[in-house]
Amino acid sequence: MQDVHERLLACLPRLRRYARALTGDSASADDLVQDTVERGWSRIGQWRPDADLRAWLFSIMHNLHIDQLRRSPPPASHLDDGDLPTNPSTTQLDLRDLERALQLLPPAQREVLLLVGLEEMRYEDVAATLDIPLGTVMSRLSRARENLRRLMAGEPAAATSLKVVK
Incomplete structure (x- = not known):
């Protein structure tokens, strides 16, 4: 034990x-x-x-x-001028932008991206952890990376156009 x-x-x-x-x-x-x-x-x-x-x-x-x-x-957060650093470094700005972009990703994409990229989990382990198929892990990761790239470039995230099939 x-x-x-x-x-x-x-x-x-x-x-x-x-x-x-x-x-x-x-x-x-x-x-x-x-x-x-x-x-x-x-x-x-x-x-x-x-x-x-x-x-x-x-x-x-x-x-x-x-x-x-x-x-x-989710709770709404209000920023006030006192919350922002007066002279942030470029690295701090990049990290803040990355954190903001991550929060803008759909939760399903963010979870997969974090498990693969941050936690370095294998796709198979991510699939087991989230109880989703391996192909879903790969497609969510691909969409998350693309959306994150777009958000960091100042572009809007790509809209998901998934259809419900009966």
């Missing part, structure tokens, strides 16, 4: 990073990480020792985040 505890603790930095990118708010991210670890620890018997603990925890986090989004609309 000690080994599992240590492995879970080793996942915390990546869980925090992913939660921060998902929520865009450090307080909400900390709450999401806490809920994820609590749920994971209480259900550790459901985790298979031959499976990737990180992917299993990310699945829990993903499901908790989706549940939270369904329960409440």
Whole structure:
């Protein structure tokens, strides 16, 4: 049990990073990480020792985040001139633009992009984590990269034109 505890603790930095990118708010991210670890620890018997603990925890986090989004609309944030740095460096501006662009991506695209790009997960692991087909991972990632490129260039994101087929 000690080994599992240590492995879970080793996942915390990546869980925090992913939660921060998902929520865009450090307080909400900390709450999401806490809920994820609590749920994971209480259900550790459901985790298979031959499976990737990180992917299993990310699945829990993903499901908790989706549940939270369904329960409440995202909070509106108001900026005031005091919130902006008076002389930000180019790097700070680029990072702020990237964070803003990530938040403008549809959640499904953002999740896949973050898991592949930031967390360096294999496509197969992302598919298992999000419980979607491998082809869906690849198409969402492609659309996310294109939309992110467009947003960073100051262009509008491409509209998705998916049709519901019965």
